[in-house]
Amino acid sequence: MSNIYLGYHFTVEPKELGCEILVAELGEKPFESFIETEFGVTAYVQKDLWTKTILEDIFILSSPEFVISYVVEEIEQVNWNEEWEKNFEPIDVEGKCHVRAPFHPKTEAEFDIIIEPKMSFGTGHHETTHMVIHHLLETDLVDKKTLDMGCGTAILAILAEMKGAKPIDAIDIDNWCYLNSIENAERNKCEHISVYEGDASLLVNQKYDVIIANINRNILLNDMHRYVNCLNQNGLLFLSGFYQEDIPVIDECCQKLGLTLEKTLERNNWVSLKYLLNG
Numbered sequence: 348m349s350n351i352y353l354g355y356h357f358t359v360e361p362k363e364l365g366c367e368i369l370v371a372e373l374g375e376k377p378f379e380s381f382i383e384t385e386f387g388v389t390a391y392v393q394k395d396l397w398t399k400t401i402l403e404d405i406f407i408l409s410s411p412e413f414v415i416s417y418v419v420e421e422i423e424q425v426n427w428n429e430e431w432e433k434n435f436e437p438i439d440v441e442g443k444c445h446v447r448a449p450f451h452p453k454t455e456a457e458f459d460i461i462i463e464p465k466m467s468f469g470t471g472h473h474e475t476t477h478m479v480i481h482h483l484l485e486t487d488l489v490d491k492k493t494l495d496m497g498c499g500t501a502i503l504a505i506l507a508e509m510k511g512a513k514p515i516d517a518i519d520i521d522n523w524c525y526l527n528s529i530e531n532a533e534r535n536k537c538e539h540i541s542v543y544e545g546d547a548s549l550l551v552n553q554k555y556d557v558i559i560a561n562i563n564r565n566i567l568l569n570d571m572h573r574y575v576n577c578l579n580q581n582g583l584l585f586l587s588g589f590y591q592e593d594i595p596v597i598d599e600c601c602q603k604l605g606l607t608l609e610k611t612l613e614r615n616n617w618v619s620l621k622y623l624l625n626g
Contacts, residue, residue, distance in 0.1 A: 357390065443456060525544035561619075
């Protein structure tokens with residue numbers, strides 16, 4: 348097999364949600380790596396695995412809710428480490444939590460999380476992940492049974508374990524996220540994280556003290572009753588993945604299920620909400 352790649356440079360509007368859906372769909376194809384760009388995402392596929400119909404059933408490309416265009420470039424022998432190093436900067440949350448790749452130097456941060464950036468989504472750079480990290484840093488998680496729903500690269504589950512949570516379940520519907528979460532949990536020497544591939548239908552009789560759901564508005568609204576059914580009395584629910592204008596509909600749903608809003612964080616119009624299930 349040759350080392351020639353095709354790079355699909357996608358421009359996506361609105362970017363964040365559109366890129367998440369696009370990457371999930373492309374992940375079912377032979378595309379093997381994705382790098383977030385200023386206006387969208389670049390997806391790479393080996394030329395020998397490319398076909399004329401590779402984008403034929405990518406549904407988001409014809410969705411009226413998104414405007415997506417792309418150009419294709421032929422690339423010889425992609426050096427992934429070089430690409431990731433160019434596109435992946437370490438992040439720091441309050442000087443307490445450092446999220447970095449293996450090729451970044453270790454810092455003196457209290458919580459040092461190493462993520463292999465095989466895909467630059469879910470690496471902590473998105474505002475929503477950053478805000479949930481902020482919430483978790485303020486929360487006593489010792490011996491709290493925790494769920495990281497839509498775990499991505501398992502950053503939040505890993506931080507929860509570093510703060511003493513156990514046991515921890517991490518769930519994601521995407522196979523790449525499932526496999527990468529397992530790798531990252533092992534890379535950070537986590538012993539209390541169990542990773543599952545699936546969606547909220549996996550939640551049946553489990554009970555948690557803390558539930559983290561950083562997904563998107565529609566999925567949160569659809570699955571909120573499942574989260575609350577799995578939450579112990581006086582348990583905490585951390586939500587993110589939506590905009591400031593979505594707060595009223597999210598909060599109405601939560602209040603109907605007996606949740607009380609305790610804290611709101613906002614970052615570049617993205618928000619993260621902390622709820623308490625009243626005892």
